[in-house]
Amino acid sequence: MSKDFTTTIVVDQNPKQVFNAITNPQAWWTGEIKGSTTKLNDEFTYRYKELHMSKQRIVEMIPDRKVVWLVTESQINYAQDKREWTGTKMSFEISELENKTQLHFTHLGLNPEIECFDSCSNSWSQLIRQGLFSLITTGKGKEILLG
Numbered sequence: 001m002s003k004d005f006t007t008t009i010v011v012d013q014n015p016k017q018v019f020n021a022i023t024n025p026q027a028w029w030t031g032e033i034k035g036s037t038t039k040l041n042d043e044f045t046y047r048y049k050e051l052h053m054s055k056q057r058i059v060e061m062i063p064d065r066k067v068v069w070l071v072t073e074s075q076i077n078y079a080q081d082k083r084e085w086t087g088t089k090m091s092f093e094i095s096e097l098e099n100k101t102q103l104h105f106t107h108l109g110l111n112p113e114i115e116c117f118d119s120c121s122n123s124w125s126q127l128i129r130q131g132l133f134s135l136i137t138t139g140k141g142k143e144i145l146l147g
Contacts, residue, residue, distance in 0.1 A: 005110040005121040007128050010102045011136050015064040015094045018101050021136045022067050022092045028131035028141035043072070051077050054085050067092045079115040103128075103136075 011018065025044075026033045031052070035044030040061045047053045053075040060068035074085035088109030095102050105128050110120055134142035 004108050006106045008104045009133050010100050013136050015101050018094050019064045028135045084114045
């Protein structure tokens with residue numbers, strides 16, 4: 001059984017601030033995002049140069065606790081199977097931890113069996129640990145150079 005990619009950050013900000021940052025991927029996910037990202041069943045498209053395109057639908061949303069995006073379409077142009085992300089889910093789980101807030105991110109379906117695992121997991125690590133972390137802790141996302 002393969003292990004899905006996960007990463008966790010802990011911040012001083014409250015769960016609402018973390019939730020609000022997650023639902024504003026335009027401020028931390030390097031690339032172009034079109035569509036709505038703030039409520040259940042919203043759909044948005046993400047593009048990064050000519051390398052990556054994916055469409056996400058918000059399939060679970062519990063304010064200040066959890067957000068899950070389902071990838072309904074993908075085009076990973078550097079992978080042999082360009083639809084590797086289709087059907088995968090990104091899960092953001094927020095919990096309180098000793099007067100701090102923990103964010104546990106999992107990309108369900110992004111595991112070592114798929115071609116883009118190394119590059120995609122590296123990108124997610126940077127996006128969550130630097131871009132999203134910066135947005136949560138400073139109010140300003142950090143531009144991450146991917147690829």
